[in-house]
Amino acid sequence: MRNSSRNRSIGDATARAYRRTGRYASGMTPSSSAGLRWGILATGGIAHAFAADLRTAGLDLVAVGSRRAASARSFADEFGVSRAHGSYEELAADPDVDIVYISSPHPAHAENALLMIAHGKHVLVEKPFTLNAAEAAAVRDAAADKGVLAMEAMWTRYLPHMVRIREIVAAGTLGEIRALTADHTQHLSDDPTHRLNDLALGGGALLDLGIYPVSFAWDILGAPVTVSVSARIGETGADTEVATVFAHASGAVSTSLSSSRAAGPNTAHIIGTDARIDIDRVWYSPTSFRVTATDGTVLEEYTSEVQGRGMQYQALAAEELVAAGRTDSGILPLEESVAIMASLDEMRRTIGVHYPSEDSNG
Numbered sequence: 005m006r007n008s009s010r011n012r013s014i015g016d017a018t019a020r021a022y023r024r025t026g027r028y029a030s031g032m033t034p035s036s037s038a039g040l041r042w043g044i045l046a047t048g049g050i051a052h053a054f055a056a057d058l059r060t061a062g063l064d065l066v067a068v069g070s071r072r073a074a075s076a077r078s079f080a081d082e083f084g085v086s087r088a089h090g091s092y093e094e095l096a097a098d099p100d101v102d103i104v105y106i107s108s109p110h111p112a113h114a115e116n117a118l119l120m121i122a123h124g125k126h127v128l129v130e131k132p133f134t135l136n137a138a139e140a141a142a143v144r145d146a147a148a149d150k151g152v153l154a155m156e157a158m159w160t161r162y163l164p165h166m167v168r169i170r171e172i173v174a175a176g177t178l179g180e181i182r183a184l185t186a187d188h189t190q191h192l193s194d195d196p197t198h199r200l201n202d203l204a205l206g207g208g209a210l211l212d213l214g215i216y217p218v219s220f221a222w223d224i225l226g227a228p229v230t231v232s233v234s235a236r237i238g239e240t241g242a243d244t245e246v247a248t249v250f251a252h253a254s255g256a257v258s259t260s261l262s263s264s265r266a267a268g269p270n271t272a273h274i275i276g277t278d279a280r281i282d283i284d285r286v287w288y289s290p291t292s293f294r295v296t297a298t299d300g301t302v303l304e305e306y307t308s309e310v311q312g313r314g315m316q317y318q319a320l321a322a323e324e325l326v327a328a329g330r331t332d333s334g335i336l337p338l339e340e341s342v343a344i345m346a347s348l349d350e351m352r353r354t355i356g357v358h359y360p361s362e363d364s365n366g
């Protein structure tokens with residue numbers, strides 16, 4: 005079982021606010037904020053959701069960059085953003101941007117993050133952090149050289165219910181954790197040109213969806229010591245269903261399922277010798293959970309009061325980290341993002357999923 009000795013100091017002020025109330029207050033004000041000026045790179049689906057959540061949290065979104073000036077303009081108009089840049093390079097050169105949220109498709113994450121880091125900007129990079137471990141290490145090293153914050157936008161880890169779950173686990177309420185299971189299964193597009201299916205855009209269920217339960221297992225149980233994986237490969241060569249089985253150093257086992265073509269329960273469960281936690285659907289976004297003792301007694305019922313989609317919590321954590329002069333998240337350290345990418349690389353080798361852009365660096 006993961007223990008409390010691991011450095012969890014990020015956002016520790018934020019985490020203390022959670023601890024006092026079991027959740028953030030509706031205002032979600034971080035106890036220390038750097039007052040960062042945010043830029044958004046790319047204007048796709050998730051960029052819209054993130055911009056809305058930045059607004060919900062009252063954070064300062066000042067610029068957007070797109071490959072096309074018209075997209076940047078329209079996004080800027082929609083969210084009242086003052087500066088619309090018609091290229092990522094222009095966004096990088098904007099001296100009045102402190103931190104950039106990278107929301108391009110996975111194969112572009114490393115290149116886009118490196119561009120921003122080279123201009124001295126902090127980066128919050130969408131999941132998966134990069135396409136593979138080599139790219140993740142390059143971003144980690146560049147951020148360290150420049151002394152800027154680089155953080156994987158695995159937003160789930162920053163959500164109030166996950167903060168509370170880590171506290172319950174650390175307190176030993178579950179006894180010895182023996183098993184964990186979670187799924188991320190959705191019926192999404194079968195269009196071969198959609199980024200989920202196109203290998204040139206990093207297509208595949210594992211990197212897009214499976215990364216959530218995989219990262220969750222690492223969060224609660226630490227790095228796996230053995231990894232097994234099976235997959236169904238779709239028409240384009242991208243994985244559509246993936247099942248993983250991990251064994252962890254404590255002796256616990258964990259399983260995950262991901263699918264981009266079939267919608268499952270999207271629940272998660274942590275099972276210990278004294279009690280279990282059942283996280284309701286959709287477990288990786290703001291939701292409720294119960295802690296139930298082995299004899300059936302309900303020890304805790306947690307309900308979520310998050311406003312918006314919940315992506316603001318990772319942004320609030322970034323604000324706190326920068327305010328504290330930190331360049332790495334204690335909730336998801338860069339070293340762990342790199343190690344998770346390495347494990348995903350190994351799983352992809354096993355199931356035979358290779359991305360064209362890896363021909364030179366992979």
Ligand SMILES: NC(=O)C1=CN([C@@H]2O[C@H](COP(=O)(O)OP(=O)(O)OC[C@H]3O[C@@H](n4cnc5c(N)ncnc54)[C@H](OP(=O)(O)O)[C@@H]3O)[C@@H](O)[C@H]2O)C=CC1
Nearest residue numbers: 046047048049050051070071075107108109110130131132
């Ligand atoms: N945290 C979460 O819940 C979610 C995270 N994600 C992650 O966010 C990233 C983006 O996903 P999503 O927003 O769904 O993707 P979209 O396809 O909706 O948007 C991606 C954007 O990236 C830019 N882009 C840069 N290069 C390319 C390219 N070669 N082809 C297409 N678009 C390109 C475009 O913006 P422009 O034209 O403005 O430059 C485009 O709009 C993924 O890595 C994904 O894993 C996605 C969904 C949910």
Ligand SMILES: O=C1OC[C@@H](O)[C@H](O)[C@H]1O
Nearest residue numbers: 050131190192200212213
């Ligand atoms: O991160 C994600 O979570 C929600 C999914 O719908 C999306 O494809 C994925 O990128």
